[in-house]
Amino acid sequence: xxxxxxxxxxxxxxxxxxxxxxxxIAKNSFPSRAQAAANKSTTATQKSK
Numbered sequence: 001x002x003x004x005x006x007x008x009x010x011x012x013x014x015x016x017x018x019x020x021x022x023x024x025i026a027k028n029s030f031p032s033r034a035q036a037a038a039n040k041s042t043t044a045t046q047k048s049k
Contacts, residue, residue: 006042013031
């Protein structure tokens with residue numbers, strides 16, 4: 001199991017939260033932090049190539 005957040009995992013988290021909250025995601029919620037982490041992880045991976 002991967003320890004870094006990837007975009008697919010962040011998408012699943014954000015989708016689940018949006019369904020539970022009538023399409024709304026709070027700015028500092030876990031789903032938004034997961035998305036930020038996935039973006040950071042993807043950017044770091046692309047720079048290392």
